[in-house]
Amino acid sequence: MAKKLLTICGDFVEDYELMVPFQALQAMGYEVDAVCPDKKKGDVVATSIHDFEGQQTYSEKRGHNFTLNADFDSVKADDYAGLVVPGGRAPEYLRLNEKVLQLVRDFDAAGKPIAAICHGPQILAAAGVLAGHKVSAYPACSPEVKLAQGEYADIPMDGAITDGNLVTAPAWPAHPAWIRQFVDLLES
Structure with missing residues (x-):
């Protein structure tokens, strides 16, 4: 039986950070449920595409519609091997949302792998699970990592870091390293 993974997303999640791991993990044999609070299986979330085009920060364009394949209200950490938290504006x-934060705390308390990228660590910070961990995020989120008593890892945009059960990365160029490290944790 395939290991089940959960992805928490929302409107204006970063397109690549949702779709690439969702599809790549399925291609590796994982079953991946994608949920959003206040939405049901079959509903869609709007995505946004963030790019690095030479300005002082990323640009944002409307992405695709992504169809959710599970209901947020019915998920619990016990049913999953790991959690994926993509970035974008959704975090x-x-x-x-206290239910989102409690779900993250439940994954963390069970020591299950949690992969967060870009602005995704904002959710981990709000859930209070970053203390004592070395964590990457989009650089603009570094103050939140530090305020949550995590150590901000200033790594290249295509890098990722694993500390305990957390796998984090600064942005979608890190997908190869981030997904690989997450799978390594899932398989250990």
Whole structure:
């Protein structure tokens, strides 16, 4: 039986950071459920595409519609081997949802692998699971990592870091390293 993974996403999640791991992990034989608070299986979330085009920060364009394949209200950490938290703008409002934060805490308390990328660590910070961990994120999120008592890892955009059960990376150029390290944790 395939290991089940959970992805928490929301409107204006970063397109690549949701779709690439969702599809890549399925291609590796994992069953991946994608959920969003207040939405049901079959509903869609709007994605956004962030790119690095020479300005002082990333640009943002409308991405695709992504169809959810599970209901948020029915998921619990016990049913999954690991958690994926993509970035984009969704984490800034998802971190205000206590059920999202409790779900993250449940994964962490069980020592299950948690992969977060770009702005995804905003949710981990709000859930209070970063203390004592060396964590990467999009550089603009470094103050939140530090305020959550994590150590911000300033690594290249295509790098990833594993500390305990957390696998983090600064942005989608890190997909090869980030997904590999997450799978290594899942298989250990």
